[in-house]
Amino acid sequence: KAGVTQTPRYLIKTRGQQVTLSCSPISGHRSVSWYQQTPGQGLQFLFEYFSETQRNKGNFPGRFSGRQFSNSRSEMNVSTLELGDSALYLCASSRTGEGSPLHFGNGTRLTVT
Amino acid sequence: AQRVTQPEKLLSVFKGAPVELKCNYSYSGSPELFWYVQYSRQRLQLLLRHISRESIKGFTADLNKGETSFHLKKPFAQEEDSAMYYCALDSNYQLIWGAGTKLIIKP
Numbered sequence: 001k002a003g004v005t006q007t008p009r010y011l012i013k014t015r016g017q018q019v020t021l022s023c024s025p026i027s028g029h030r031s032v033s034w035y036q037q038t039p040g041q042g043l044q045f046l047f048e049y050f051s052e053t054q055r056n057k058g059n060f061p062g063r064f065s066g067r068q069f070s071n072s073r074s075e076m077n078v079s080t081l082e083l084g085d086s087a088l089y090l091c092a093s094s095r096t097g098e099g100s101p102l103h104f105g106n107g108t109r110l111t112v113t
Numbered sequence: 114a115q116r117v118t119q120p121e122k123l124l125s126v127f128k129g130a131p132v133e134l135k136c137n138y139s140y141s142g143s144p145e146l147f148w149y150v151q152y153s154r155q156r157l158q159l160l161l162r163h164i165s166r167e168s169i170k171g172f173t174a175d176l177n178k179g180e181t182s183f184h185l186k187k188p189f190a191q192e193e194d195s196a197m198y199y200c201a202l203d204s205n206y207q208l209i210w211g212a213g214t215k216l217i218i219k220p
Contacts, residue, residue, distance in 0.1 A: 003156075033207065043199065043210040056206040090157065097206050099145045099164070104157040 006105035018079040023091030031097030032074040037088040086112045119211035134185040136200030145203035146183040152196045
């Protein structure tokens with residue numbers, strides 16, 4: 001069974017640009033969640049989707065958005081990039097998202113210069 | 114406020130010694146708690162969850178509601194246990210994470 005796949009693995013962007021990250025969950029998993037990981041703040045929740053519906057959103061500015069498609073694949077978008085957005089962005093999938101274990105991708109390393 | 118605290122950033126023990134990684138939580142309700150582990154150059158993965166009450170790779174964790182703790186224990190550490198360990202609390206479709214403890218097992 002293929003694991004969670006995130007693309008691209010690395011991205012370098014300039015302040016003010018926007019970026020789209022992609023996540024393909026494990027087959028059969030309908031919940032996809034996104035986390036930001038930084039040395040200073042650790043792992044922080046961005047949002048969670050189930051069957052194309054956002055069920056929860058973390059405490060991030062509106063520049064951070066996401067969506068889920070009918071095949072459960074998900075994308076997150078960050079507009080007007082700031083230096084502080086440099087981080088590892090992790091996607092995780094689970095069957096239902098309600099207390100079920102998360103399966104993580106390798107992450108996308110975003111560097112904003 | 115919901116919070117997970119891992120007081121030790123770094124824990125270093127000798128091979129064969131017991132290991133205890135501490136985790137305390139703050140949650141108004143019945144908590145759903147997990148331990149995740151990240152080995153070098155590998156993705157973050159589930160180690161165990163309190164609801165299953167099982168032992169994985171020799172590790173166990175018991176939920177103590179009175180002390181609001183979910184400490185991870187192993188009686189005899191092995192070198193392959195060296196990794197980053199995260200305690201996490203499930204709440205409303207998200208995981209609230211501790212800061213993580215880096216465990217180093219010395220030969």
